[in-house]
Amino acid sequence: MQKALALGLWLLAGVIGFPTLAAADASGASLADRLAQIRNEPALSNDPAVVESLEGLADAAPATALRAEARMVVAEAWLGRMHRPTDGLRVLRLVAADPTADVLTSRLAEREIVDTLIAQDRVHEAADEARTHGEKLDPRFVRQVHRLERRRGLWTAALAELVLFAALVAFELVRASRRRTLGRALDALRAIAPGVLAFSAFVAVAGGGLASQFEAGNAGPFLALGAVVAPIVLLARAWSAVGSTQALARIGRAIACAASAFAAAFVLLDAYSPLYLEGFGL
Amino acid sequence: MSERAPVAEGQVRQVRLGHGANCSSIGSVVDTLFATATVGAAIMAAVVAALASEPVRVVQPKAPRGDSERGTEP
Numbered sequence: 001m002q003k004a005l006a007l008g009l010w011l012l013a014g015v016i017g018f019p020t021l022a023a024a025d026a027s028g029a030s031l032a033d034r035l036a037q038i039r040n041e042p043a044l045s046n047d048p049a050v051v052e053s054l055e056g057l058a059d060a061a062p063a064t065a066l067r068a069e070a071r072m073v074v075a076e077a078w079l080g081r082m083h084r085p086t087d088g089l090r091v092l093r094l095v096a097a098d099p100t101a102d103v104l105t106s107r108l109a110e111r112e113i114v115d116t117l118i119a120q121d122r123v124h125e126a127a128d129e130a131r132t133h134g135e136k137l138d139p140r141f142v143r144q145v146h147r148l149e150r151r152r153g154l155w156t157a158a159l160a161e162l163v164l165f166a167a168l169v170a171f172e173l174v175r176a177s178r179r180r181t182l183g184r185a186l187d188a189l190r191a192i193a194p195g196v197l198a199f200s201a202f203v204a205v206a207g208g209g210l211a212s213q214f215e216a217g218n219a220g221p222f223l224a225l226g227a228v229v230a231p232i233v234l235l236a237r238a239w240s241a242v243g244s245t246q247a248l249a250r251i252g253r254a255i256a257c258a259a260s261a262f263a264a265a266f267v268l269l270d271a272y273s274p275l276y277l278e279g280f281g282l
Numbered sequence: 283m284s285e286r287a288p289v290a291e292g293q294v295r296q297v298r299l300g301h302g303a304n305c306s307s308i309g310s311v312v313d314t315l316f317a318t319a320t321v322g323a324a325i326m327a328a329v330v331a332a333l334a335s336e337p338v339r340v341v342q343p344k345a346p347r348g349d350s351e352r353g354t355e356p
Contacts, residue, residue: 192330199326203319211312221316229323236331245334257331261324269316279313 031057035070051077068101072109079116089116110136114145123152151282155270158263165260169235176242188241189234200230220272228264232257
């Protein structure tokens, strides 16, 4: 009976002790020791081999808050100094899904997952992540991510609109050329060009001048808007000169051309000054 | 590097709420300015696109009836 009890205790000790033994590497250092060592010696955290060994130790360690902390150190090294975002994301996901991780560590991991996805231009995935794990993220941050996703959708739509506009105008001008009526477009452009160019110059110079007065202002968006307004309006006039004269066609053209002006402005702001878009709630 | 002294409550005359509300510079309206320019451009494009060019047909003027009648008179 005593032998059986001793054997049972020995087996139990083995089961309990196994993860602790497994959490030690070949040099005998435990996860806690290695983590403390890396934290005390910053040079160690710049060595990929050391970070990999810490990751191995963490994988072998029992599920504790310490393991999550060690994984965060590993993830930050992969994401930052080592430039291995895929590995960093994998480790961050382990931390975020770890029920034994400290709440703050878990939230930090989730936030870094979303930040990393955005930095990799994977905005839709970042928004999905924020939707799925919104409870771990700051509501304001979640709103920002959704806004970014909406902006990306709008950007795609704006670009598609501009391509469609260019294609429709080109189609109509080619048709007019075949009908030998292109001269009408040229006549119309000659008549309207001075006014359009004056308007564009006004937008660029007056708007850019005012914007550059602002401490953190940037004349770039106004100069770019002035530069794109002229071609859009001139193309619109050329299209109307050779296009159908039916009321529905004219209304359709007007909507398409106005939408092109908005689309061009949106694309410009997205490229030059996204801060303006935030001001408009986009 | 000098640190800015904290602003005492008595030094604040008025605080406005809203986007750029406490900014006295052009910075508070520069985005509105851009929006206005964009709307102006869109309206101009729409109006210009809605213009219709009617083809002009040049016709020969008919000869006055009186002249032809006069010409046939003996």
